[in-house]
Amino acid sequence: MSLASDIMNIALWIAFGAVALAQIMAMIRLVIGPGVVDRILALDTMAINxxxxxxxxxxxxxxxxxxxVTLIxxxxxFVSTVAYARFVLRGDIIE
Structure with missing residues (x-):
């Protein structure tokens, strides 16, 4: 294996760790979140992660x-975040 391949593998493992840590932190915010807005943002962040x-x-x-798969x-x-935000604001999703 070449040096570039080794560096790429190390970078991938660091990126996996960082994104997984961000996902765990978003899950904690989802559970602890003091308000509904924090929980909506945590769900959106979890989708991005x-x-x-x-x-x-x-x-x-x-x-x-x-x-x-990432496009789906x-x-x-996006649709779930918008639907949940509309439900919180208006009490229903479809008018």
Whole structure:
């Protein structure tokens, strides 16, 4: 293995650790969150962290299929955040 490959593997492991730590911290904010707004932001942050983890997994395995999965997760995360925020503000999602 070359030096560039070793550095890439180390960078991937550090990135996995950082994003996993961010995901755990967002889960803690989701549970502890003093307000509803904090919980909504924690859910949105968790969706973004999930996207990051899937992208890192795709880079580590060298396949492109994971990037299509991230698009689906991004769309679902956006729609769920908007729906939850509308529910909190108005009491219903669909008028």
């Amino acid at each position: 999930a996207i990051g983890l899937v992208v890192l997994l795709g880079i580590a395995q060298g396949t492109a299929i994971y990037f299509e 997760i991004a769309m679902l995360g």
